Amino acid sequence: MNKWIRAIGAGLLVAVWLGLAGWLWFGPKTEFSDAERRPLADAPELNKETLLNGSFMKEFESYTLDQFPMRDDFRQLKSMFHYYVLRQKDNNDIYVEDGYAAKLEYQVDQEAVDHALKLFNNIYKRFLKEKNTKVYLSIVPDKSYYLAEANGYLSLDYDAFFKTIQDGMPWATPIDITGSLDITDYYYTDTHWRQEELFDAAAALCNGLGVTAPKREEYTRVALERPFYGVYYGQAALPMDPDTMYILKNDLLDSYVTALAEQDPKTGAVSYKPAYESVYDLSKQDAKDMYEVYLSGSQSILRIENPNATTDRELIIFRDSFGSSMAPLLAQDYRYVTLVDIRHISSSMLNRFLDFENKDVLFLYSTSVLNNPGTNFKP
């Protein structure tokens, strides 16, 4: 009897095995991974050269891994085994605590930090030093600042990290926003902070800049219809609920015009072309990264125009993605707030687009970007 049960069991195993193999061989192919936000490998070209140099074999392996049926489900199975059976505290350097998914980043990448400081100092020396600018620095702590150490995860020495950055930019006045934030100000499934929870941090920045801070009661928050699956949702590969993304609305924000910098290729003259109304690009709700709703995501130079500004002051923000949701909250007193992303424009070309004379300048960067060897600040 047992022999028959075993034989049937083995048959079942073979059926599952062959079923998966058949699905992999003949099943539909997927072009893009939403979880990893990258295109998936396509079938490699088979010819004499690729066979002999071994590139076909290497690429074929990538192709089979990327195109494996139910790939995200298998990744979830692995994550669950990793977390719940082996009781490992992180999976692919992602950990989940109190419902928040975060990345385990605890070692300083000195090379990345040095590279960032070198570029920031070059910018200061070339464009800011002689221009009567007021320069400020604020570092956005990543989620682990509030989550890691208290819950037994490896944590960056944030005090030392902040000091390194501040010491490397002695010409910038630091504005500390760490005390104005807590973990609830961040999304559960994403690396970013929530715009609707930024009033305290915005107030700290506005106080530092000497401008009027936004008042929570003057804004209404509007939930976007689509659920927000943040970047860690896919990476954690655990059953998590998506976030709800809100945008802030009021008459002041509605009056803002967001414009993109354009340079005439013949004359070299720079003009700003309105990109969309207000400060939200709602078409980005369908983008791979929904956070691009804020100021349309990553842009080299972008300007918020405030027609109701009570002064002619201008603010230039050197920023990463965290700045997209924060910048509109700083704009109340400024005529223009210009956001510059030097990962998309060479920092040596900035004077072609920007006049720094008498401007307020804020360097607003997250620890994750400053401490990341993959950050491509352009010299």
Next chain:
Amino acid sequence: MIFSSIPFLYYFLPAVLLIYFLVPRVLKNTVLLLSSLVFYAWGEPRLVALMLFTIAVFYGCGLAMGQSRSRKWKKVWLIVSIVVSVGLLALYKYADFFVSSFNAVTGLSVPLLRLALPVGISFYTFQCLSYTIDVYWGNVPVQTNPISFGAYVVLFPQLIAGPIVRYSDVAQELNHRTHSWDNVAQGLRRFLLGMGKKVLIADNFALLMKLFRESNGQSVLFYWMYAIAFALNIYFDFSGYSDMAIGLGRIMGFHFPENFNFPYISRSIQEFWRRWHMTLGGWFRDYIYIPLGGNRVSKSRWVFNTLVVWMLTGLWHGAAWNFVLWGLLYAALLLLEKWVPAIHKMPRVLGHIYTMLAVILGFVLFNATSLQQCAQDIKCLFGFGGLPAITADTIYYLRSYGVLFLVGIVGATPLVRNCANRIAHTKAAALFEPILCIGLLLLCTAYLVDGSFSPFLYFRF
């Protein structure tokens, strides 16, 4: 191609097994030969010619020995096979080691050859040598069928990581083997067990070792975690591969020799080497140690024999001085155990502690990338590296990998096997077994698929 990869699991293996079981018996070895050449070419397309040359040399030498009437000519053909195969091994695996050592001693700059190491060359060379030596000794008949002989040499289940299957182990089954559903079921079960050991346990320990090397928070305790993790990693990796090979062989009707027998329960180094990589130990014993005279010689000659065998054992594992020293360390310990019988009379616990300490420290030497790194590792293990006893990193990884260490340590003992054997004949076990196998297949697949996890760095935009 490696067993624990999606191309092998879901393309190569199903396709080969389908064809293998569909073709008539007379063509099965042809399928094995051709599929094994494809398997080899997948990782080494340009070195297939070398493999074919090796097969031709040994096949020819075997045939020539069979036709030689005098012992003298048999010996000539044996020597030809040894010179050619050891020569190729020396050229591809050891030439640069000898040249760089020569350069270091003489201060000269003789250029290195930088030849690509053919995968599995140490395994298939020893397997081929077992054939011609056994033919010379008259232990096995000459294989006259080139297809069968080629299939033996390049047989994909044991081609790249053993066990070292001697020709005599499978001579009979090369021509006459039984295929049955029972063999398939047992083979699949053994294969999946091995894959689980490799993918779920060994690879996770490998990750911890990588994290250890990258960490800025090393400590004395972290060094010990690393050393134990490597000992468990190499055991589950190697024995997992052996299980997979044995399982694949069984599916196709072969009975390959066992390669591991819970070595970490040993109470002496002698016992350890009776349980660890048994096919290699057996090969050196039968083809080197005993022909040199074994222990039935003078004491000095016996010491010499022991040193030669263990230096060669070390060199077999890799062309670097740390492997030579690793082999000689075992020679020293084995000589010590012979000369100090009290070691064998130690209480069980002490014997076990002594053996594991020697094995773990030996593996630290084994895994070092240089002698300097080895010295540094040993210093740090014993608190002379200027490191704190414990750090936050150590605590974190100890907590994160605690269950895996427990699984690894328990899994390295016969406890699980004994429990499984006790319930093996029950209906519950019969029902549970396929569920476990399917679970292992899916879980290992999940780990392999997640191995491709590569988030776009730009996610931070």
